[in-house]
Amino acid sequence: MYPNRSVLPHPTRRHTVGMVIAAVLLLVISLLLAYPDRAGAAADPLLSRGKPATASSSEDSALGPQNAFDGDPATRWASAEGKDPQWISVDLGAAADITRVALTWEDAYAKAYRIEVSGDGTTWTRLAEETAGNGGTDDWPTVSGKGRYVRVQGTARGTAYGYSLYEVEVYGTSEGTPPETGAFTVVAAGDIAAQCTASDSDCAHPRTAALAQQINPKFYLTMGDNQYDDARISDYRAYYDKTWGAFKNKTRPVPGNHETYDPAGPLVGYKTYFGAIAYPQGKSYYSFDEGNWHFIALDSNSFDQSAQIDWLKADLAKNSKACIATFFHHPLYSSGGHGNDPVSRPVWKILYGAKADLVLNGHDHHYERFAPQNPDGKATADGLTEIIGGMGGAEPYPIENVQPNSQKRISGEYGVLKLDFTDSGYSWNYVGTDGKNKDTSPKYTCH
Template sequence: MRSSLRRRWRRSLICTAAVAVVVVAAQPPAVSQVPEVQQIAEPGVTTGKVARSFSGGDVCAPGAKWMRIRFTELSLRGNDSVTLAGSRSGVYTLTAVHWPGKAFHTRAFEGDCVRVTANFADSGSSYAIDSYQAGANELAQATSIVAAVGDLCGSSCDQTAAVVKNMNAQALVLAGDNAYDSGSLNEYRQRYDPNYGQFRSIVHPTPGNHEYRTPSAAGYFDYFGSLAGERGKGYYSFDVGDWHFVALNSNISRTASSAQVTWLKQDLAASTKPCTAAYWHHPRFSRGDHGDNTSITPFFEALYNAKADLVVVGHDHNYQRFAPSKPNGARDDVNGVRQLLVGTGGRGFYSYDMNSAAVQEAGNAKTFGVAKLTLTATGYRHDFVPVAGRTYTDTVSGKCHKATG
């Protein structure tokens, strides 16, 4: 019964698709512009609309191998929930905590339809779905590239900018100290912009201590505008493929009871993504001059408790890859968060010879370079990519703690 229905769907959609192409071409964008947790799609992913009248049942993208659904509303009372099930695999139940305050995309489900089932006891509960993203290739092949680096401009950020450019990344995350010495608007214009300004459409910055040499990091917030999150806060989140990314500000209050850490916990709880990464400036762990920093523990603890996978930091001007660890540094290969210290964006190096509570698995203190994160819905591959002419590389892979299968 269901399969015959779907076959009919498919045939009629060939015609619909042809019409849709014309409509899309004439009137982009396909999806309405509402405030959302930015969802950066993997290359080749398509977007489709869901009828305004949709109120449960199957959301289908004929021919798709996987889909992720966009909710523009999720207002659930009590224990009410909405269950999503991919026609081939993947089940996820949304509850009240999953509403991040604006539209969001779910994790990906395999198959060409996602069945949406509301489990409401309270008549006041409601939700709205307006669109989806769909991939024509297997989900395992849906790959995003994210470039990650801190401590940039500096004498040599022209060299690392060329590395970023070669990656053809969907996103560039910056771990702070982006324009020396004080992150003034003038330094951003003179030093950062000629080299990294070209990445404006993909950049997601965080500020470092050098940005705060300008009072309130005003130059940073002036230069990046809305890309830097709310002025004065500078923490925000977004999604890349099936990864949730959280940008944090390690220069402002970060105690367990701070507004930032409270926000972080809520933000992590709301994400449906199987994989999570976060980044900021000051390392929790470092064998470099700046050493371990326990004031960062509340960030690390919230991430560890939410089963996050990766952390990217800078501050020490070198590269250090740590083993997955608990917030206190103890190695934890099952649930640990892996910290990548990538302070190699183009500012003079610091050596490392201090002790750290965490296990440093690899490191280099003489090569500028950028982390290339190759991300899928189940895991990551990280490569340290050196600047032209240099040979140091490092590679490590990992599985996402919350990924199924």
């Protein structure tokens, strides 16, 4: 009857009122006869409404994947135009027995697509497949599969545009919200030790160090300019070591531009102070794993050197973790005094291509978070989330030129980033030295 279709269950379609009535009657009768044990499946609850969604691309920030799960028939997700394949995925929050999936296409529909389910967001199993789609509404009422993630993978466009869905509805029975696994906390800051001590009431880095130590994370990250002004080894020992040095053995640092000003040579004081902690692989850049996360420490002073770029590409190619975070000094985007730094763009392009999740920076002495964006500054659900955490102790910089996709900016209040990681996502708080949360991020799911 359907020579071009998979042997998996076929969708039902709506075209005219008369056809709808006839189709519904035939469907009910056929289901009762052919699937008597599934007669109650239509009563299974809708699981996908309002759940976190990601996509391979979005045409623009107003057409993000969350629109396909908001229950509003006027909003939609749209992929980039003219490219195959494209996908949209939803995290149901827990493993579920999937019994039905309904899709409502905009004019830019899929001629061919698969509906897939996954337990971990990495390995996918096919629930249904269409090879002769013609848009409208596709209802797959008798699918059967188990998993936490459901994805619609478009493989052939029905138009010259992209793929666009008003709604994706996933029905079934959930096992409930599972406990977070692989959870750990990290404290991060950049631009830390001014040449002052706790005896000076205006000295901030003793207070940020006390806060960081009180949080007691799995480990600490620094985003460069760890020691002012010239990062000499004598200054590291006189200032940084008296505060943030208390947990040096749990710290994963990177250098900033001030580390290059050392009269003894670029990074000499930095390398002498941190030793193998900062050079575990013999270079000023390195990587390590924790839980389901791969962390990459980069030296943005030498982004123009092919050795580091080649290493980064090879490191990402070998990575087996689902989530990727990187930290370095110079931000590609910033609303502060230094502003955007294009030296980081080539690295962003590599990270974006590897579906990295999070970028931590310093350099500008303020706190700022951005919505996920691509290397060209276009908001997109599969983009990198950038945080500037340059309030570790250096004199604050004012906000000067607010950048697109900047969601929150704080200047003048010293503090640290308290980042919470799980096997599948992350979130954070910016905590002031008074112990109070100054900003709380959304919860993000790894790409």
